[in-house]
Amino acid sequence: MVASLASVIRNTVFVVLLGLDCVILPHSNALAQSDPLPSWNGGAVKTSITDFVARVTTQGGTDFVPPAERIAVFDNDGTLWCEQPIYFQAAFAFDRVKAMAPQHPEWKSQQPFKAFLSGDRKVLSEQGEKGLLTLVAVAHSGMTTDEFAKSVADWLATAKHPRFNRPYNELVYQPMVELLTYLRANGFKTFIVSGGGVEFMRVWAEKAYGIPPEQVVGSSGVTQYRLDDAGRPSLLKTAKVQFIDDGPGKPAGINMMIGRRPILAFGNSDGDLQMLQWTTAGTGARFAGIVHHTDAAREYAYDRPSKIGQLDKAWEEAKAKGWTVVDMKQDWKIVFPDRP
Incomplete structure (x- = not known):
């Protein structure tokens, strides 16, 4: 770990210092409700998502993908929940x-x-x-x-976030939670693929996103099996690294832990670039999305010069290849869910 x-969190220390309702599927298999993504503003970004889902779920269509192959992967920090100020x-x-x-x-x-x-x-x-x-x-x-x-x-x-004064696990992005739900309702299996610690995320990810522990792929340290004096087994966490699930490690983690190439991937930074490249390199219909942090009022605004969540090379490739870039300020009606 x-x-x-x-x-x-390389360089972070210096930053510090200085429930779905009943689902009825129409003939196209797209989720039947008036608006499956109510926290998203209408426009090209939202349409790119719903059109993709309709294409890969329409039985008999040229882009149809069997449910077993509808794998969707999401980065966590900055993609599913906030990642600032550290x-x-x-x-x-x-x-x-x-x-x-x-x-x-x-x-x-x-x-x-x-x-x-x-x-x-x-x-x-x-x-x-x-x-x-x-x-x-x-x-x-x-x-x-x-x-x-x-x-x-x-x-x-x-613990409370220093700016928003809310528990950290309340600072998930409501539009992305809706997207996860929408995809699962249409036969997708959703995974987290993050550079964060796998055991850290598994504690809260299912409640926050509906993603069970076995569908969380993350960085990990070596654990050691042991028996205590009473003969009870446990796993001891050590400081030795087992796997780094960041950058080029993300496609390797997907291959090792999931075993299928995703057809949809979402990230927010250069650390997600290889995952997006790996996803879109497959045959058939593919979707790559990037969350661009543009809303300083409701969240934060940052991209190229940021020490956290830097979006530079991935942004250039997204523009060159026509990937979907979500403008947080323009495309989301709300950022965080309402307070419980």
């Missing part, structure tokens, strides 16, 4: 180190813990990426998988 977060898993790691500090008095004299806990930004910055990885390692290893899952759930129950 250490290197997975290194891949996903990746939410990084926020979890930093909060966890603070919570663990009372049990580790030796950290008061050890770097990078001393600088981090005292808020010494200059010294912490001097620790560089190695210091960040040390903090992340402590937050993600040395415990069982069950203990880690509980720590994530406990954090989500109490």
Whole structure:
């Protein structure tokens, strides 16, 4: 998990420092309701999605795809939920180190813990990426998988986003949740394929998106099987990296964990470029989508120069190949769901 977060939140430390209703399918197999995507504004982007779904689900049509092959993959950070001002898993790691500090008095004299806990930004910055990885390692290893899952759930129950003052798992994108539901209602199987930690996401993804744990592909660390003194088995999380699910690792993860090339993929950054390329390289109808963060008022506005979610090479390829680019400000009626 250490290197997975290194891949996903590289340079982040410096940022820190400085229920479907009853579904009735018509003859075309497209979801029969007046508007399957009510949080999306009408226009070319929304039409590109519904037209694609209609084409691949119309029995007898030239672009028909059997349900077993209707695989849709989605990046998570910045595609399904917010990723600013730092990746939410990084926020979890930093909060966890603070919570663990009372049990580790030796950290008061050890770097990078001393600088981090005292808020010494200059010294912490001097620790560089190695210091960040040390903090992340402590937050993600040395415990069982069950203990880690509980720590994530406990954090989500109490932590609030610094700008929106809402639990992090409420900051999912309502239009994308609708899209996931719409696809599943039309015979798609939806997967998360993210650079984030797989065990971190599996704690909350099913409730947030309707995506079960077995359909979450992410970065992972090595776990060790062990028996306690009473003979009870557990899996211990270690700091050793097992798999990095980011950039070129995403197609490899799809091949390894899913076993079918997707026909639809959505991302938001250059880290998703290879996944989009891999998806569209297949035969038959294909869909590639990118969420472009353009709404500074309701969320954030960033792309090329951003240290988080940089959208540069993928944006150029999207324009060259005619991929669908979602303008958050223009194409979404709302960003986050209403408060419960």
